[in-house]
Amino acid sequence: MNEIKQNSFKTMPDENGRFGIHGGRFVAETLMPLILQVETAYKEVITDPDFNAELLYYQKHYVGRPSPLYFAEHLTKQYGGAKLYLKRDELNHTGAHKINNVLGQALLAKKMGKTKIIAETGAGQHGVATATACALFNLECEVFMGAEDVKRQKPNVDRMRLLGATVHPVTSGTSTLKDAMNEALRYWVAHPDTHFYIIGTVAGPHPYPEMVRNFQSVIGKEAKEQLFEAEGRLPDALIACIGGGSNALGLFYPFLDNTDVTIFGVEAAGQGLDSGMHAASLTGGKPGVLHGNRTYLLQNDDGQIVDAHSISAGLDYPGIGPEHSWLHDVGRVNYVSATDEEALVQFQLCSRLEGIIPALEPSHALAFAAKQLPLMDKEQIVILNMCGRGDKDLETVLPKLDERGLL
Amino acid sequence: MSKRLAASFAKAKKENRGVLGIFVSAGDPDTNTSIKILDGLVRSGVDMIELGMPFSDPMADGPAIQAASLRALKSGMNLEGSLEIASQFRKKHPHTPLILMGYYNPIYRYGVELFLKDSQAAGVDGLIIVDLPPEEDAELCDLNQNSELDFIRLITPTTLGDRLPFVLEKASGFIYYVSIAGITGTKSAQMESISSAINRIKQVSNLPVVTGFGIRTAEQAALIASLGDGAIVGSAVVEIIAESNAQNLTAERTSEKVSDFTGSLADAISTHKP
Structure with a gap:
């Protein structure tokens, strides 16, 4: 990591969608005109007061924003160090942070006159959020989901179908999230006039990483205000889990220029970084080009993408958003990792101590908090993004907790 | 334009026909x-x-070429191996x-x-890099300025208006017209739409225009090749390889089945009179 002197960490991307060497628009010519249209339309709406008022209306009355910033007294006591605040984005309608971005993009699609929506999904949270927005705005919805994930996440598949979405099981490649994204892009190429592609994370070709970050930044903006109200100051540290990294950037972005705030992004170490069975793109990957952007990727020496592994389907992706890659390169954010096992322990602990069943994804953030908070002073304050609730994970988690005598 | 490409287009022109290009996955x-x-393929005309060059995540390709790519990777093919096959071919x-x-x-x-250097050493004439649009191609094209390698551009039905001359700025060799909005090996285009697109391209470029995507039969190939300067067939060929592989046919027999088909395409193109 080379520390680069930076006047502001909030000026990225440049006009070509670059975050340092990362980002960009590495797509086939058929897609290029489509993403240029999205960029033009997005630039128009972000300065349009009507668009922003409409988004704000739905955030408040439909999603339930602002989400609370909750002082987790019991976990604080348990970890025995800094004060832990949880940003409760798991209380959003549909149970995760995904809806923040989906509503923004769905309203943009409507402005562009699109009537049909495409989305990819791994665990199904982004798929459910997209199906929800489509039901609300009367848009047709087609969700691409790896056939393996369709099997693993049946309740979310049922939810999407009930909400009126068509779920396409993807059997190409390894039948997981990266293949779902390939297939969604292929489908978009074949339906350029009618469809809008709602990408669920801060990845993909420009302008998606920037757009998704901006729609998710509501998390950090609220958290900053709420902590000022509660404690009259900035936090000392932020912690969030990272798959593609949208919940993390949503929390981090408004704090990037508050350089006294230490920031931690937690990748999924799966069965351990040395096992080869993990999803830690920054720690275990190299820069490469996939899904329209340059970023750190899990790949072999020949540049073939290798499978990611994580107990959490939402972190099970061989890449990471390009802005994270840049923040890693310039050293503004510290990227660390937590294993499946560590996440499972916190899943149970948070449920028992706080009465909050966290999703497996933020359980990874908690696993790092469990190590970091004891190293800090009692006067220090940490905000952790509780980005999703764990109901969806019970089928995966319960037998494992049972095996470990944690039930 | 590379000497071999120039000679190939000149020969076809002299014979009053389009060129036939065939796609297969290395390995x-x-x-x-x-x-x-x-x-x-060469013997069949x-x-x-x-x-x-096989890739784990071929975003612009349909099921047939995706499967070809995966078969090749599974057999141990990589970029170095693809260049080695090119070199032996040459x-x-x-x-x-x-x-x-x-x-x-x-x-x-x-x-x-290194890739540009090794490609030239292997006797390669041109490159098509699907996910390197003009917005991103400087990091390759700047290094390719004095080389013999042609940088072949894809033009699609969505490449409209001012974008067409912009995309063609650095194009050389020939122009690959992707006849459908979609991925390889799926739907087929209407002849009228191909014809008008080729005319549109010809107004801004003197390079030959070769059409691909969705060409499955000898009749289609002949007709489409006659609209511009040639036709490229991929998925239909790759499907024969898939079938032969599934039946455990020998390398010789697989090659024969493929060249029977490509020979019929070559015949149709050379006998078709516009």
């Missing part, structure tokens, strides 16, 4: 069979070979133009400068 289903297939076939087609990540990992 599909294995190196030995792949080399025999390439030999068979194919004018130009488009050799796919030693046996000094005149047939060979285009490498692929995605950027394996090239980026291999090292762009």
Whole structure:
């Protein structure tokens, strides 16, 4: 990591969608005109007061924003160090942070006159959020989901179908999230006039990483205000889990220029970084080009993408958003990792101590908090993004907790 | 334009026909069979070979070419191996133009400068890099300025208005017209739409225009080749390889089946009179 002197960490991307060497628009010519249209339309709406008022209306009355910033007294006591605040984005309608971005993009699609929506999904949270927005705005919805994930996440598949979405099981490649994204892009190429592609994370070709970050930044903006109200100051540290990294950037972005705030992004170490069975793109990957952007990727020496592994389907992706890659390169954010096992322990602990069943994804953030908070002073304050609730994970988690005598 | 490409287009023009380009994946289903297939293609009258460099995530390709890519990777093919196949091809076939087609990540990992150098050393005539649009191509094209390698551009039905001349700025060799909005090997285009697109391209460029995507039969190939300067067939060929592989046919027999088909395409193109 080379520390680069930076006047502001909030000026990225440049006009070509670059975050340092990362980002960009590495797509086939058929897609290029489509993403240029999205960029033009997005630039128009972000300065349009009507668009922003409409988004704000739905955030408040439909999603339930602002989400609370909750002082987790019991976990604080348990970890025995800094004060832990949880940003409760798991209380959003549909149970995760995904809806923040989906509503923004769905309203943009409507402005562009699109009537049909495409989305990819791994665990199904982004798929459910997209199906929800489509039901609300009367848009047709087609969700691409790896056939393996369709099997693993049946309740979310049922939810999407009930909400009126068509779920396409993807059997190409390894039948997981990266293949779902390939297939969604292929489908978009074949339906350029009618469809809008709602990408669920801060990845993909420009302008998606920037757009998704901006729609998710509501998390950090609220958290900053709420902590000022509660404690009259900035936090000392932020912690969030990272798959593609949208919940993390949503929390981090408004704090990037508050350089006294230490920031931690937690990748999924799966069965351990040395096992080869993990999803830690920054720690275990190299820069490469996939899904329209340059970023750190899990790949072999020949540049073939290798499978990611994580107990959490939402972190099970061989890449990471390009802005994270840049923040890693310039050293503004510290990227660390937590294993499946560590996440499972916190899943149970948070449920028992706080009465909050966290999703497996933020359980990874908690696993790092469990190590970091004891190293800090009692006067220090940490905000952790509780980005999703764990109901969806019970089928995966319960037998494992049972095996470990944690039930 | 590379000498071999120029000669190939000139020959076809003299014979009052379009060129026939065939796509196969390098190392599909294995190196030995792949080399025999390439030999068979030349014998059957194919004018130009488009050799796919396999990638794990071929975003612009349909099921047939995705499967070809995976078969090749499973047999151990990689970028180095693809260049080796190209090099062996060139030693046996000094005149047939060979285009490498692929995605950027394996090239980026291999090292762009080294890839350009090794491609030229292998006797490659041109490159098609699907996910390197003009917005991103400087990091390769700047290094390719003094080389013999043609940088072949894809034009699609969505490349409209001012974008067309912009995309064609750095194009050389020929222009690959993607006849459908979609991925390889799926739907087929209407002849009128291809014809009007080719006319549109010809107004801004003097390069030959070759059409691909969705061409499955000899009749389609002949008709489409006559609309511009040639036709490229990929998925329909790759499906024959898949079928032969599933039936455990020998490399010789697989090559024969492929060249029977490509021979019929070549015949149809050379006898078709516009």
